[in-house]
Amino acid sequence: MRILVVGSGGREHALCWAISASPLVDRVYCAPGNAGIAEDAECVPIGAMDFAAIIAFCKQAAIDLVVVGPEAPLVAGLVDALEAEGIAAFGPSKAAAALEGSKGFMKDLCAREGIPTAAYRRFTDARAAKAYIATKGAPIVVKADGLAAGKGVVVAATLVEANEAVDAALGGRFGVAGAEIVVEEFLAGEEASFFALCDGEHALPLAAAQDHKRVGDGDTGSNTGGMGAYSPAPMVTPEIEAQVMERIILPTVRAMARDGHPYKGVLYAGLMLTAEGPKLIEYNCRFGDPECQPLMMRLQSDLVPALLATRDGILNRVDLRWYDESAICVVMAANGYPDDPQRGTEIRGLDAAGADPDVKIFHAGTKREGNRILADGGRVLGVTATGTDLATARERAYRSVDLIDWPGGFCRRDIGRRDG
Numbered sequence: 001m002r003i004l005v006v007g008s009g010g011r012e013h014a015l016c017w018a019i020s021a022s023p024l025v026d027r028v029y030c031a032p033g034n035a036g037i038a039e040d041a042e043c044v045p046i047g048a049m050d051f052a053a054i055i056a057f058c059k060q061a062a063i064d065l066v067v068v069g070p071e072a073p074l075v076a077g078l079v080d081a082l083e084a085e086g087i088a089a090f091g092p093s094k095a096a097a098a099l100e101g102s103k104g105f106m107k108d109l110c111a112r113e114g115i116p117t118a119a120y121r122r123f124t125d126a127r128a129a130k131a132y133i134a135t136k137g138a139p140i141v142v143k144a145d146g147l148a149a150g151k152g153v154v155v156a157a158t159l160v161e162a163n164e165a166v167d168a169a170l171g172g173r174f175g176v177a178g179a180e181i182v183v184e185e186f187l188a189g190e191e192a193s194f195f196a197l198c199d200g201e202h203a204l205p206l207a208a209a210q211d212h213k214r215v216g217d218g219d220t221g222s223n224t225g226g227m228g229a230y231s232p233a234p235m236v237t238p239e240i241e242a243q244v245m246e247r248i249i250l251p252t253v254r255a256m257a258r259d260g261h262p263y264k265g266v267l268y269a270g271l272m273l274t275a276e277g278p279k280l281i282e283y284n285c286r287f288g289d290p291e292c293q294p295l296m297m298r299l300q301s302d303l304v305p306a307l308l309a310t311r312d313g314i315l316n317r318v319d320l321r322w323y324d325e326s327a328i329c330v331v332m333a334a335n336g337y338p339d340d341p342q343r344g345t346e347i348r349g350l351d352a353a354g355a356d357p358d359v360k361i362f363h364a365g366t367k368r369e370g371n372r373i374l375a376d377g378g379r380v381l382g383v384t385a386t387g388t389d390l391a392t393a394r395e396r397a398y399r400s401v402d403l404i405d406w407p408g409g410f411c412r413r414d415i416g417r418r419d420g
């Protein structure tokens with residue numbers, strides 16, 4: 001088989017790495033990829049949003065399956081465009097990706113189906129939103145409806161902050177993504193990420209993971225795309241997993257099918273584990289980045305048959321096996337991330353750091369210039385390690401981090417500390 005992965009981050013590197021290990025696969029391509037992906041796949045210089053060029057490449061290279069990594073092309077309808085040309089694709093249709101693309105759509109579905117989530121209202125008018133906020137009080141959460149690269153959510157500690165967030169979003173800070181907002185109840189608890197494959201009718205739980213969103217140690221500083229993750233997540237016990245499947249994932253899959261847009265692909269539930277049980281914070285329509293990296297290191301089964309079965313609607317015939325070990329990913333980011341990451345600095349020592357067979361260094365924002373690897377983005381590397389337990393995996397990951405000679409980058413030193 002020939003598989004094309006679309007995207008250029010650490011998540012796509014992990015997917016290329018797992019796919020290239022499949023005996024079913026002859027060639028793996030990645031559009032556009034990065035310097036590290038080039039070691040596991042053939043990179044083709046096509047952007048993830050260039051649908052016409054992706055389709056042309058698939059025809060020319062006789063691609064059997066396209067795996068779409070990031071949310072932007074999914075929400076914009078890349079899977080629909082590929083399937084319309086007879087090219088098999090893994091990922092939700094544009095209509096199904098609205099679970100991530102529109103928070104209002106997701107919340108309305110939860111309300112209709114009785115899926116546990118924060119109480120909410122949708123607004124396009126700032127005065128009405130502020131009046132609602134005044135009746136509810138702080139803390140309260142204000143969210144831009146559409147995709148805002150992880151920056152569209154304000155957890156407001158005061159009414160002033162909440163009202164400012166309303167003005168910012170409805171005043172155009174996020175463009176059309178913020179033309180509508182959701183104001184919702186603040187949920188207290190621990191967060192966890194839960195992943196399931198869905199084929200339109202069936203759902204297969206994958207492993208859960210814990211991520212670290214803030215840029216600084218001790219969960220301080222700005223929100224980021226994610227500074228590290230580990231799996232399994234000890235808080236997601238088998239009982240909680242069963243509740244999440246029963247109360248959240250399966251009702252969603254049934255409702256999406258009934259409403260005429262069956263959900264196929266990875267369904268990523270951002271959860272708050274509250275005193276009343278797990279509640280849905282948000283849905284994402286793809287693997288998490290960096291959660292995908294530890295997940296792929298823990299996956300014992302061949303990923304490719306599961307991807308094909310998801311697309312073909314026969315997930316009920318698939319059973320995935322996982323290594324019992326823990327896996328952890330420590331993200332290394334360019335200095336200045338997330339506000340103003342410095343590009344072009346040289347990274348040395350990657351061979352020594354990646355020599356441990358239980359470590360894999362996934363690349364995100366990197367590029368090669370001659371023999372040199374240069375930083376070319378905000379999040380740059382995902383140093384991922386396995387171990388018999390979380391503490392062992394963490395120690396191994398940081399040992400490799402410390403072998404990387406990159407004065408232009410930094411990482412958090414406390415990934416996985418709370419649970420290991």
Ligand code: AMP
Binds near residue numbers: 184
């Ligand atoms: P989202 O993009 O919806 O996942 O929101 C980003 C982050 O904001 C989440 O990971 C949570 O930490 C926080 N958050 C979002 N909604 C809520 C809520 N209703 N209550 C508490 N925290 C929230």
